Amino acid sequence: MTELTGAHEPMAEPNPSTRRRRVRGVPIAFVLPAVLLLLAITVYPLLFTLRLTVVSLELTVSPKATFVGLQNFIDILFHDARFWNAMKNTAYLVVVGVGLQVILGTILALCLNQMGRARTLLVSLLLIPVMIAPVIAGFQFRMIFHDQYGPLNYIIQTLSAGRVHGYAWTADPKVALTAIMITDVWQWTPFMVLIILAGLQSVPVELYEAAEVDGASGWHMYWRITLPLLLPIIIIGILVRFMDTFKLFDIVYQLTGGGPGSTTETIAYYTYLRGFKFFSLGYTAAMAFIQLIIITIVAQIFLGYQKRQRQGVAP
């Protein structure tokens, strides 16, 4: 384990025994602080959470925990409509929101690929939303969505010549979740653009040349060459965004506060409410654990995919 290695090929060893002696222990010392810190946030909280999942601990009622076995999980999965509502909202944001991000991202990346020197500047400008704090993005859209004085309703009214009045975007249960989705799409579509563009630029030109010689049309080349080669990158993008959406909290907090009622609660937001507003610690821990399981499954897919890519199996 102590040989010095390059990215792919182990290097030649001119004098292994002396170097081994000098090097022994050092790589481990290099890694140790990081690994210990990470253990502190994974193993300990995991055990802590796991222990809490089997108790009922309602701090608003009493500071004493009583053992309830799997009751928390049963309550969540079979008796908690609010949990399933939060799951449904999260699923909507994943399917429709991330779906839109992929479609818009692909279109914009293809457009950017047509641009010449202006591309660098355009990409930089497009990326501004990604680097802004989500909670500030939520604030920006709170102004945009303002029902009386916001520019969005004004634009809608102007374009429809006053026939459509616009919406109370953050207060109307019919559109509030859409408002959150629009904000998320605003913030993360540029991320998709960026990685898909990187993928487009790595497609070897020879493939297109060969297809052209064979008489393939533009659309044909797109469906048969470009999209299949982009697929691995799009999958990475979807997996990353899937995991992020499960954590979506800041925008909900700032834009709707989960309301009106609980119509826009995401799973992360509902967990926060249960734990830090209602202080049902056991219940929250069980809910956190369910999310952990879902995220772990997706993370394993992501990691497996990346591992195979590093080994050169996937394209």
Place this chain on the structure above:
Amino acid sequence: MRRRSPVQKIIAAAILAVALFFFLFPVFWMVMTSFKTNDEFFSSPPVFIPKSFALTNYINAMPFPPNGRGGLQGLRDSLIISLATMAISVSVGSLAAYSFARYRTGGENLSFWVLSTRMFPPVAVALPLFLIFKQINLLDKHMSLIIANTIFNLPFVIWLMKGFFEDLPVELEEAALIDGCTPWGVFFKIALPLVTPGLVATALFSFIFAWNEFMFALLLTRSDVRTLTIIVPSLVGGHEILWGQVAAVGTIAIIPGVALALLLQRYLVRGLTLGAVKG
């Protein structure tokens, strides 16, 4: 897509123009709002460009409460937390990254385990972290957020730096080892200087992640520590929202992010995918 007909190019440019409007308008709107008077905000039709670009909102928003909105406190706390997070996660992280890249310490499994901790849902960790910090009296202190942010930034720093170290040719370090340099010496005198651009990019990413963080700041602080991301939502609520002043604090809060989007473009692909895609 090699044949670029002019029509195709024009359509692409038109789509991009619409997209650019969509992605930049909310930022433009907040910056403009930060210069608006209250009357200009509460006007219908909305005011797109304020009459005067006076700094009134900024001057009123910056002082500590009760005189102002605490913008300066937010700036101070966000800076302390982000700079400390950046310093610790980059120094601890690059060491580990070097070890993973050059010695394959712990094999693939250890480095992938490190990556997997990045995907932990923060809300699952928040509760235990909150109770621990409460016990050791770290709530509402800079240190609690520095620790929380550092731990969440480490996997990112390690994977990004690992990629940069792997890109270096190994021969230089090899030669130095043979010449009797210690592994520490090789790391500090040869490898680290060679990855400086990557190191700077990683450090800036780590800074901005801590700067933009919200959930831990919300849960682990009360009044002594208030980051910019805490101050902005805390001012939106209640009866009388001073939109102009909140927008002023918000505008200050996005300056580092906007600057980095423009500066870091070369590294953004790698940074945002944890090295899964090398741009």
